[in-house]
Amino acid sequence: MSSRNAILDSLRQNVPPAASLPAPITTGIRFADPIKQFEETLTIAGGTLVRANGQQDLTSALAKIDVYASAAKIASLVPGLPSKDVDLSAIDDPHDLEGIDVAVLPGKFGVAENAAVWIPGETLTPHRAIFVIVQHLILVVPASEIVDNLHQAYERIQWIPNSFGIFISGPSKTADIEQSLVIGAHGARSCTVILF
Amino acid sequence: MPNVGLFIPCYVDQLYPQVGLATLRVLRRLGLNVDFPQEQTCCGQPMANSGSDAAARPLAQRFLEIFGKYDHVVSPSGSCVSMIRNHYDHWLHDKPGFDHLRGNTFELCEYLTDIAKIVKVDGEFPFKVGIQMSCHGLRELRLARSSEQMIAPFNKVRQLLSQLRGIEVVDLTRPDECCGFGGTFAVAEEAISCLMGRDRIQDHARAGAEVIAGFDMSCLMHLDGLIRRTNQPQRVMHVAEILEKATLS
Amino acid sequence: MTGHAEKSAAFVANEDRAHWHDQSLWFVRSKRDKQASGIPEWEALREAASAIKTHTLSRLADYLEEFERNATANGIQVHWARDAAEHNAIVHQILASHGVTHLVKSKSMLTEECHLNPYLEARGIEVTDTDLGERIVQLRKEPPSHIVMPAIHLKREEIGELFHIELGTEKGASDPKYLTEAARSHLRSKFMGAQAGLTGVNFAVAETGGVVVCTNEGNADMGASLPRLHIACMGIEKLIPRAAHLSVFLRLLARSGTGQPITGYTSHFNGPVRGGEMHVVVVDNGRSRILGQETFRRSLGCIRCGACMNTCPVYRRSGGYSYGYTVPGPIGSILAPQRDPEKYASLPFASSLCGSCTDVCPVKIDLHHQLLAFRKVLVDLKAVPLQKRLGMAFAGFVLSRPSLYRLGGGLLRAIVPRLPRGLIYGSWNPWGIQREIPPMPQQSFRDLIQKEPS
Numbered sequence: 001m002s003s004r005n006a007i008l009d010s011l012r013q014n015v016p017p018a019a020s021l022p023a024p025i026t027t028g029i030r031f032a033d034p035i036k037q038f039e040e041t042l043t044i045a046g047g048t049l050v051r052a053n054g055q056q057d058l059t060s061a062l063a064k065i066d067v068y069a070s071a072a073k074i075a076s077l078v079p080g081l082p083s084k085d086v087d088l089s090a091i092d093d094p095h096d097l098e099g100i101d102v103a104v105l106p107g108k109f110g111v112a113e114n115a116a117v118w119i120p121g122e123t124l125t126p127h128r129a130i131f132v133i134v135q136h137l138i139l140v141v142p143a144s145e146i147v148d149n150l151h152q153a154y155e156r157i158q159w160i161p162n163s164f165g166i167f168i169s170g171p172s173k174t175a176d177i178e179q180s181l182v183i184g185a186h187g188a189r190s191c192t193v194i195l196f
Numbered sequence: 197m198p199n200v201g202l203f204i205p206c207y208v209d210q211l212y213p214q215v216g217l218a219t220l221r222v223l224r225r226l227g228l229n230v231d232f233p234q235e236q237t238c239c240g241q242p243m244a245n246s247g248s249d250a251a252a253r254p255l256a257q258r259f260l261e262i263f264g265k266y267d268h269v270v271s272p273s274g275s276c277v278s279m280i281r282n283h284y285d286h287w288l289h290d291k292p293g294f295d296h297l298r299g300n301t302f303e304l305c306e307y308l309t310d311i312a313k314i315v316k317v318d319g320e321f322p323f324k325v326g327i328q329m330s331c332h333g334l335r336e337l338r339l340a341r342s343s344e345q346m347i348a349p350f351n352k353v354r355q356l357l358s359q360l361r362g363i364e365v366v367d368l369t370r371p372d373e374c375c376g377f378g379g380t381f382a383v384a385e386e387a388i389s390c391l392m393g394r395d396r397i398q399d400h401a402r403a404g405a406e407v408i409a410g411f412d413m414s415c416l417m418h419l420d421g422l423i424r425r426t427n428q429p430q431r432v433m434h435v436a437e438i439l440e441k442a443t444l445s
Numbered sequence: 446m447t448g449h450a451e452k453s454a455a456f457v458a459n460e461d462r463a464h465w466h467d468q469s470l471w472f473v474r475s476k477r478d479k480q481a482s483g484i485p486e487w488e489a490l491r492e493a494a495s496a497i498k499t500h501t502l503s504r505l506a507d508y509l510e511e512f513e514r515n516a517t518a519n520g521i522q523v524h525w526a527r528d529a530a531e532h533n534a535i536v537h538q539i540l541a542s543h544g545v546t547h548l549v550k551s552k553s554m555l556t557e558e559c560h561l562n563p564y565l566e567a568r569g570i571e572v573t574d575t576d577l578g579e580r581i582v583q584l585r586k587e588p589p590s591h592i593v594m595p596a597i598h599l600k601r602e603e604i605g606e607l608f609h610i611e612l613g614t615e616k617g618a619s620d621p622k623y624l625t626e627a628a629r630s631h632l633r634s635k636f637m638g639a640q641a642g643l644t645g646v647n648f649a650v651a652e653t654g655g656v657v658v659c660t661n662e663g664n665a666d667m668g669a670s671l672p673r674l675h676i677a678c679m680g681i682e683k684l685i686p687r688a689a690h691l692s693v694f695l696r697l698l699a700r701s702g703t704g705q706p707i708t709g710y711t712s713h714f715n716g717p718v719r720g721g722e723m724h725v726v727v728v729d730n731g732r733s734r735i736l737g738q739e740t741f742r743r744s745l746g747c748i749r750c751g752a753c754m755n756t757c758p759v760y761r762r763s764g765g766y767s768y769g770y771t772v773p774g775p776i777g778s779i780l781a782p783q784r785d786p787e788k789y790a791s792l793p794f795a796s797s798l799c800g801s802c803t804d805v806c807p808v809k810i811d812l813h814h815q816l817l818a819f820r821k822v823l824v825d826l827k828a829v830p831l832q833k834r835l836g837m838a839f840a841g842f843v844l845s846r847p848s849l850y851r852l853g854g855g856l857l858r859a860i861v862p863r864l865p866r867g868l869i870y871g872s873w874n875p876w877g878i879q880r881e882i883p884p885m886p887q888q889s890f891r892d893l894i895q896k897e898p899s
Contacts, residue, residue, distance in 0.1 A: 004525035007681065007729045011506040014737030017501045021686065022496040025693060031486055042893075067846075093719070094671050095637055113484075114706035128718060129670035132663045132710070148693040150707075159653045159688055162519040163718030169707050172663040172778060176594060177576035177621035178601045179469050185577060185625060186632060187663025187710070206844065209890040211883045215891035220897065232894055239842040245798065245838050247820030247829060251841025262850060335800035335813075343478065344756065344804035346487035370471070374758045378797025383875045384450040385795060387454035388762050389461065390879040392797070421880030 028149035034112035035195065038146050042115035042193060045170030046183045051143070052196040055080070056139065057074075061194050062104070067136040068192075071101035075130060077123055078106045078140050094127035103134040103188075108167075109145035110193065111153045114169055117141055117193060118153060121164030128164050137188040139168065143195040200230045201266035203301070205273045205413070206238040212413050219272040220305055226312055226444060230270075233262050241279045243410035245379045249286075256287045264293040268311065269301040272436050274333020274412045275379075277303040282336055303337055304436055305411050308444065309352045319442025322362025326405030326430075327353055328396070328419065329372040337412070343372050353411060353435060360442060366403035373399075377418040387433035393422045400430060408432045448791025453763030463876050467761040469597055474755045476704020477805065484696070495809035498746035501572075501684055502736060508651040508684050509727065515726055517655025519716040526728045529559035534675060535726050536561060536643070537568055543674055543722075545640040547571045551658065551665035552579055553645030554592050554749055555678050556756040557771045557868060575664040577628050584611045590765030592772055593702050593751035598764050632664070642668030644714075646679035647748070648694060649725070652687045655715030656725060659698065659708040666712050668700035673721035677714065681732050682745040694748060702750035735783055740818045744779050746808040753802035753812055759795055768792060775802035775812045782819055790828040793819040851891070858885040 001009075031037040039049040052061035058081060062068050074084035074098070081104055091097060105124070107117035118141045124130055131137060147153055157165065172187030184190060202221060204216040210260045223230045225373055240255030259280065263269045271277050288294040308314045329351075333339045340351035376382070376392025383389075397419055400408050408430050410416045416432040423430050457463040481487045501508055513523045524539075526532035532555075540548060548570055550556065562572045562583075574583045578595035582588065584607055589595030596604065605619035614627045644665045648657040656677050658665040669675040685694065699705040716722035736742050754760045756776030765773035770781035770789060778792035793816045802812040823829050843849045861869065862885045871875040 003527045003531060003729075004527070006527055007525055007727070007733060008506045008509065010733035011509070011681070011728065011736060015506075016499075016503045016736060016739075016742055019496070019499045021500045022493050025451055025486075025490070025493055028486060028692075028696070034650050045705070045709070098633075099638065116707050116711065126719065127670070129667065132666040132670065151689075154689045154692045156552060157688065159715070161515075161654075163713075164715060165713040166666070167707065167711040168709065169711075170709055173661050173709055174577045174597055174625060175661075175703075176576070176581065177604055177624055178599075179472060179594075179597070180601070180621040182622050182625040184574065184629065185662035185664070186629060186636070186667050204890050206850070206854075210858065213886055213888060213890035213893050217893055217897065220894065225670065232891070234891060237847050237850045240844070242843070243841045243844075245817065245820070246833065246837045247793075247817075247822070247824035248470050248834060248837035248841065249821050251837050254845045255841065273459060277554050331797070331799035331801075335804060342801070342804050346484070367772065372801075374797050374799035374801070376758070378796055378799070381794070381797045385450045385453060385759070386875045386878055387450075387457045388759055389797070391460070391762050392758050393880075395464075395467075417883050418880065420878070424881040425879060426759050437648070 006043050010137065025151055028151045029113055030148045031112050033142060034146045037112040038110055038115055041113070042170060046173055047115065047170035047191040047193060050192055050194045052194050055196055058194065058196055062138065065192055066140060067190055068102055068138060071136070071172050073100045074102045074104065075100050075134065077130070078104050088126060091126065094129040094133070097127060097130055097133045100134045102136045102138060103130050104138045104140060105131060107139045107141035107193070109147060109153065110141050110154060111150055112146055113149045116167035116169040118157065118181040119166050119168060122160070124164065131166065131168065132187040135189055137168070137171065137191045140195045141193060141195055197227065197229055198267035200228045201263045201269045202230050202232045203236060203263065203269050203271035203276065205276045207272065208272065208413050209416070211417070212434070215272055215413055215434040215436055218372055218434065218440040220437055222304070222439050222444065223270060231266070236262050239276045239279045241276060242379055244279065244283060253287045256284050260291060260294055260297055264297055268307070269297065269299065270304055270307045272304045272411065272413070272434060274303045274330050274337055274339065275414065276289065277301055278336035301409060303333055303339065305353045305356055306337060306339055309355055314356065314444045315441050316445045317356055317359035317439070319360050319439070320362055321360040321438055322404045323411050324364045324366050324404050325357065325407045326366050326368060326400035326403055327357070328375060328408055328410035328415055329353070330410055330415045331374050333411050357409065357435065357438065360438070366405050368399045368403050370398055370399055375415045375419055377415045382418055389418070390422060393418050395432065397422060397428060401428065403444040405430060407437055409435055413433045447742050449763065449767050449795035450791060452767040452769070455793070456763050456767055457643045463762050466598060466764055470755045471483060472760040473704055477701055477752060477755065478659060480700040480704050480706060490693055490697055491807055491809050494697055494807055495746065497685060497690050498808050499685055502682070502742060502745055505681060505684065505736065507612065508686055508756065509681060510652040512649055512654055512684060515652065517654070519654045520723070521654065521671070521716060522722065522724045524724060525724045526726055528730045532559045532728045532730065533561050533564040535589055536678070537565060538564070539676055540570055540641055543641065545570060545674065547573070547639045548641050548643055549573050549575050549636055549639040549668040550643045551660060551668050553643070553678050553777065554577045554772060555645060555680050556643070557588065558730065559728070573632070573639070574636065574659070575632050575668055576662060577625065580628060581607065581630065588771070590748055590773070591751060591754055598766070609667065636671055639668065641672050641674035641676065643676045643678065644669050645675050646683050647698070648691060649679050649683045650688050650691065651684055653715055655713055657691060657708050658712050659671055659710065661709040663710050666710055669714060670718055674719060675714065675717060675721065675723045676726065677723070678726045678728065680728050680730070698748060700749050701752040701805060701807040731784060741779065741783070741815055743810050744776065746810055747776050748808060750807055752805040752807065756801045756805045758799065758801070759797065768795070775816065779812065779815045779819060782823065786823060786826050786828045790823050854889055858887065858889070861885050
């Protein structure tokens with residue numbers, strides 16, 4: 001008998017009593033000022049919030065971010081915002097993304113309770129490793145798209161087969177050495193979220 | 197007037213009789229008919245907690261035979277009462293009278309607040325008191341909100357003690373960390389048990405407690421043993437002893 | 446064979462260090478409290494998580510089949526492993542067939558349970574654990590001491606010394622930032638050179654046929670997205686029915702385990718990278734047997750958050766190595782004796798049954814009740830020393846007989862006060878090593894009540 005069938009048989013022989021699913025949770029925490037909550041939580045997570053006045057203001061908002069202004073190589077996946085010295089379409093191997101200083105990525109929406117930004121896999125082309133291999137991340141999110149909590153967040157996500165999706169909340173970090181928080185473990189050393 | 201059966205844990209009977217007396221007096225002064233059935237011995241908890249089910253079962257059965265006839269059963273011990281309410285089911289679930297026993301066995305503090313519905317505690321206790329929220333009473337009988345729970349705070353023990361004149365209930369840095377007694381754990385894992393106990397005493401001491409008050413004499417016995425070995429100044433007292441002189445209404 | 450009691454006594458012999466370890470973990474517990482107190486619906490979330498797990502476990506076979514269908518439709522290859530040996534063989538076979546000589550791994554307690562690393566290393570595959578804490582203990586050739594914070598038992602100076610030897614950092618340097626930076630570049634080169642990445646699974650979603658992995662470092666993403674081959678290993682109990690359920694578990698997971706509202710990266714892997722392969726290995730290894738046990742099946746709801754360890758007053762003062770098993774602390778003390786009752790018989794007794802673990806568990810596993818229930822299992826299996834079983838049987842005998850009980854108590858109170866201190870506090874009396882025995886009153890309560898006015 002295959003292991004698969006052995007396992008499934010064993011589970012069906014040992015089946016617990018029936019138990020129904022609970023009613024879905026539709027109400028979670030709400031905030032009077034979700035953007036303020038998002039900013040406070042992002043700051044504690046080691047990230048930075050920047051406000052921009054609409055899409056037209058993005059270029060000047062970016063220019064004010066130190067890591068962006070001083071970057072030699074910038075990969076942008078936000079339509080209308082250029083890359084710098086990086087041609088993503090010419091990179092076949094994600095390993096060749098190494099050396100890119102900053103990635104500017106579009107976030108679909110943000111979550112106030114945990115400062116997470118949802119980035120669907122379709123955005124991360126051609127290589128999904130882009131968000132973790134670069135030294136600094138800048139996430140561009142419409143200010144109108146901040147929800148309060150994760151229940152609302154999951155209601156918004158469309159699941160496409162064979163897709164990838166990620167919630168990013170702040171930069172890469174670790175507290176594995178004596179519980180001392182260090183920003184920039186393996187992934188981005190900084191994470192700036194621009195709300196426009 | 198309900199008939200109240202007084203259940204005195206075996207170690208209280210033999211080693212801390214004054215706690216038994218204080219409990220008896222507190223209940224009698226409320227005007228209750230309190231009877232102490234002499235045939236009682238032990239609730240079986242040490243055996244059950246050691247996994248020795250066979251040794252505990254006859255004790256559970258005896259307990260039902262002895263105490264089944266009372267309207268209420270009251271005991272100055274959170275862990276023994278938890279044994280009856282939460283663990284006797286295993287052996288007695290189909291025995292007549294068990295449902296009544298399980299629904300009507302109470303630890304002293306909860307009996308005073310919930311059943312006797314005491315709202316006024318009139319007495320004096322001009323000391324700084326740290327409350328040792330013993331684990332069974334706290335997390336099995338829910339005598340208070342545990343620090344882990346995210347619900348509205350309440351504390352039946354504090355509710356009774358805080359009304360005493362002159363009392364100052366001190367705040368601990370870890371309000372409900374285990375003292376480390378844990379029954380046979382106190383002996384089987386002696387090193388950890390004592391470190392836990394000494395840490396509790398340090399917490400009470402740093403908060404300025406002169407008296408460590410509790411509703412489970414087993415925990416207090418363990419803390420007292422550590423206190424006396426190291427000549428520390430704190431006194432341990434059971435809540436019953438503190439309330440003994442007060443007028444409750 | 447030394448059990449928990451002996452090992453923990455050794456741990457607390459260095460009292461300063463034991464207090465330092467205790468404080469480190471209590472700090473994480475406090476962070477959990479702070480986060481949880483900010484969520485008014487916290488207890489409702491725990492209840493929902495518990496109910497979702499109970500439901501899922503009641504139909505686990507169906508949900509696994511749904512998961513397999515949807516994963517396969519995503520282009521994921523699903524493998525099934527009855528036990529640890531099969532799991533290791535399957536992982537090896539996938540790697541070998543792709544000519545992998547270097548594998549990067551993110552945290553997976555399952556692969557620890559199966560002892561995957563030594564298996565692969567013996568077959569010529571270099572394995573790099575990429576979670577910083579895991580890499581530290583890997584370099585020290587030690588197991589992790591906590592399932593979420595593997596190196597919590599180590600001081601920065603010790604890590605500094607390790608990195609000086611292994612990574613060439615400056616001698617004596619112990620600043621966490623400096624050490625982490627050194628680890629970053631060391632591990633970056635490992636990521637760049639690896640031909641495959643292996644991750645654990647926090648949640649497998651039946652509805653989408655995908656898996657979710659949560660990290661703070663981003664190491665799972667680096668390992669799964671740079672090489673073309675991604676292998677995700679999961680226990681069968683990691684399944685949840687719907688993607689929407691993730692919101693419940695994710696709101697609880699990091700708050701409970703590390704005191705954060707969410708980890709830095711919450712990755713939903715629903716298929717391989719472009720041109721790559723993704724494999725999921727679904728492992729039983731005794732879990733289906735536990736499913737059949739009414740008393741213990743709720744332990745399968747565990748989401749491996751570590752909150753029970755952080756709150757356990759015993760774990761905090763004895764450290765993960767005192768348990769001698771992959772997963773320590775309260776949940777480990779139930780899982781370990783499931784695997785080997787004889788070897789781990791001391792673990793369910795390594796607890797004062799305070800119940801704090803049960804109150805922090807995000808999926809409301811009745812941990813301390815299961816610990817108590819396991820004690821009975823061990824006595825029935827005769828895995829508890831005869832001396833202890835006899836002792837309890839004797840105590841039960843005496844306490845069932847009021848006259849014997851009264852006689853015993855009376856003798857105790859009469860004789861003990863007359864004994865010399867040296868006799869009372871001999872080595873036979875573990876109570877007396879650090880404690881005075883209670884004062885022995887002349888009369889018992891039942892003596893005194895005779896004189897009490899009615």
